[in-house]
Amino acid sequence: MIEARNLTKYYGRTKALDNISFTVEKGEIVGLLGPNAAGKTTMMRILTCFLPATSGTAKVNGYDVAEQPLQVQRSIGYLPERTPLYDELTVTEFLNFVGEVKGITGREEKRKRLGTVIEECGLREVQNKLIAKLSKGFRQRVGLAQALINDPPCLILDEPTIGLDPKQITETRKLIQNLAGNRTVILSTHILPEVSMTCQRVMIINEGKIVAIDTVENLTARIQKTVEINLQVEGNSQQVKKCLQEIEGVESVELIPPETEKVNHFVVRSSRGVDLRKEISRKVVNSGFVLYEISLKEMSLEDIFLRLVTRE
Amino acid sequence: MSMKSIRLLFVPVYKKELKTYFISPIAYVILFIFNLVMGFIAYTLLGYYHLMSMRASAYPYGGFSLNPTEMLGGPIFHNMAVTSLFMLPLLTMRLFSEEKKTDTIELLFTYPLRDWDIVWGKFLAVLTIYAVMVGLSAIFFGMVEIWLNFDKRAILNAYLGLLLLGASFLAAGLFLSSLTENQIVAAVMTFGLLLLFWIISWVSELAGPRFKEFFTSLSLFEHYDNFPKGILDTRDIIFYLSFSALFLYLTLRVLASKRYRG
Numbered sequence: 001m002i003e004a005r006n007l008t009k010y011y012g013r014t015k016a017l018d019n020i021s022f023t024v025e026k027g028e029i030v031g032l033l034g035p036n037a038a039g040k041t042t043m044m045r046i047l048t049c050f051l052p053a054t055s056g057t058a059k060v061n062g063y064d065v066a067e068q069p070l071q072v073q074r075s076i077g078y079l080p081e082r083t084p085l086y087d088e089l090t091v092t093e094f095l096n097f098v099g100e101v102k103g104i105t106g107r108e109e110k111r112k113r114l115g116t117v118i119e120e121c122g123l124r125e126v127q128n129k130l131i132a133k134l135s136k137g138f139r140q141r142v143g144l145a146q147a148l149i150n151d152p153p154c155l156i157l158d159e160p161t162i163g164l165d166p167k168q169i170t171e172t173r174k175l176i177q178n179l180a181g182n183r184t185v186i187l188s189t190h191i192l193p194e195v196s197m198t199c200q201r202v203m204i205i206n207e208g209k210i211v212a213i214d215t216v217e218n219l220t221a222r223i224q225k226t227v228e229i230n231l232q233v234e235g236n237s238q239q240v241k242k243c244l245q246e247i248e249g250v251e252s253v254e255l256i257p258p259e260t261e262k263v264n265h266f267v268v269r270s271s272r273g274v275d276l277r278k279e280i281s282r283k284v285v286n287s288g289f290v291l292y293e294i295s296l297k298e299m300s301l302e303d304i305f306l307r308l309v310t311r312e
Numbered sequence: 313m314s315m316k317s318i319r320l321l322f323v324p325v326y327k328k329e330l331k332t333y334f335i336s337p338i339a340y341v342i343l344f345i346f347n348l349v350m351g352f353i354a355y356t357l358l359g360y361y362h363l364m365s366m367r368a369s370a371y372p373y374g375g376f377s378l379n380p381t382e383m384l385g386g387p388i389f390h391n392m393a394v395t396s397l398f399m400l401p402l403l404t405m406r407l408f409s410e411e412k413k414t415d416t417i418e419l420l421f422t423y424p425l426r427d428w429d430i431v432w433g434k435f436l437a438v439l440t441i442y443a444v445m446v447g448l449s450a451i452f453f454g455m456v457e458i459w460l461n462f463d464k465r466a467i468l469n470a471y472l473g474l475l476l477l478g479a480s481f482l483a484a485g486l487f488l489s490s491l492t493e494n495q496i497v498a499a500v501m502t503f504g505l506l507l508l509f510w511i512i513s514w515v516s517e518l519a520g521p522r523f524k525e526f527f528t529s530l531s532l533f534e535h536y537d538n539f540p541k542g543i544l545d546t547r548d549i550i551f552y553l554s555f556s557a558l559f560l561y562l563t564l565r566v567l568a569s570k571r572y573r574g
Binding site for chain 2: 076
């Protein structure tokens with residue numbers, strides 16, 4: 001659905017994108033991660049034909065961004081960063097304008113599409129208000145509504161939750177998930193949990209290059225060479241530690257302070273990505289200790305992100 | 313995608329721009345103030361004309377030298393042109409500057425529109441407001457028509473000239489608005505440019521015989537003088553049309569280069 005091949009973009013002498021290639025399949029939701037000025041916005045602007053690439057090609061819905069911009073732009077709903085909107089219009093006036101621009105002709109069709117997006121984006125109560133008077137959360141929804149008005153197969157959302165309060169963030173996230181349907185979505189964000197919550201695949205870019213593009217699970221597996229297991233065990237701490245170290249495959253056992261008389265927290269590391277939970281639980285119980293809790297310590301997306309981006 | 317929908321893409325832009333002018337008080341203020349000033353000027357001129365005709369009536373056949381089209385219409389149309397020069401930069405200054413300031417330009421550029429649709433839609437919208445603005449002054453001619461005999465063709469001709477002159481002002485304003493995100497800067501540059509193109513003929517006396525004609529023919533106002541007299545010269549029409557076309561074209565170039573520079 002979206003295909004980029006060797007995209008490179010220079011601003012003067014500054015290289016913003018460096019030979020980027022990727023494919024996004026139909027119906028996929030891809031999260032675009034990266035520090036500020038990594039090239040996220042530039043990439044989105046190229047895909048929406050706002051900027052031309054210095055070299056390389058990109059295709060959206062089968063249309064070339066350089067050769068067939070009108071067709072590309074009709075296939076895309078785009079929400080730019082900071083959600084610029086025409087403040088002097090009301091929500092309905094604005095959405096009608098966008099609908100006409102995007103080629104919705106016919107009074108009946110226009111009214112139907114308008115009704116649908118107003119319903120989908122929860123804009124009913126503000127539909128006749130001036131956009132200038134809306135709260136940030138509602139502005140964001142209007143931004144989504146204008147992207148959706150002509151029912152495009154692709155959505156490109158540049159930081160859709162930035163500047164919202166936590167409640168609005170959750171609402172917007174839910175809205176995006178609901179709206180995605182069978183659309184292809186690329187969304188950029190700083191907020192990492194957002195990606196693991198909404199996206200099937202993650203693309204991490206840094207300094208104009210793709211550092212990684214994969215599912216969250218695969219990325220975790222790839223980076224996480226040592227497996228960490230958290231344990232809460234009741235018993236003499238030194239005896240428990242000794243018992244754990246006897247298990248085959250265990251590399252190190254760490255007692256997490258504070259050390260107590262009863263339940264203690266241990267972290268067991270094993271090499272070569274082996275999950276030792278079965279062996280550990282059996283051994284602990286058989287040795288007469290009480291096992292309160294055992295869990296695999298999952299690497300958060302923050303950890304992955306920081307490792308990839310700050311890697312030398 | 314049908315051919316029809318492609319060709320008419322400027323229409324929604326046009327409608328939106330027009331609506332924006334009437335939602336904000338800009339259009340109403342400009343229409344009102346322009347016609348207030350014109351009403352005052354017309355009233356004063358009518359008063360003088362009345363005085364002169366009273367004096368002329370003291371002599372037999374004295375009234376024959378009084379021509380309302382020339383003595384009333386001429387100065388009224390001249391003053392409308394000058395007042396437009398003051399007003400129109402304020403009408404065009406927001407066209408692109410505001411979109412750049414508020415980043416809505418990114419929306420506009422990522423909608424399925426060609427640059428041409430955007431420029432043409434915006435230009436036609438301000439041209440419409442301008443036409444309404446000067447068109448309202450026709451009420452005056454309609455009112456005094458009861459007592460005075462105007463040369464209707466000359467008056468219509470003058471309105472055509474006013475429209476062509478205004479189109480040139482607006483095209484220049486649109487272009488300069490595309491260069492900056494500051495509306496005041498756009499307005500001042502437009503005003504300065506138009507003023508220069510008005511008084512450029514002053515240099516023709518100094519430029520020597522060879523360039524005299526050249527500088528005179530560049531002046532926006534020299535070409536306008538013929539219209540209220542009832543003279544329709546294709547050279548004047550072509551001058552205004554090419555002046556407007558040049559600035560619309562330059563605007564397109566700016567939009568294209570902005571995209572490339574990012």
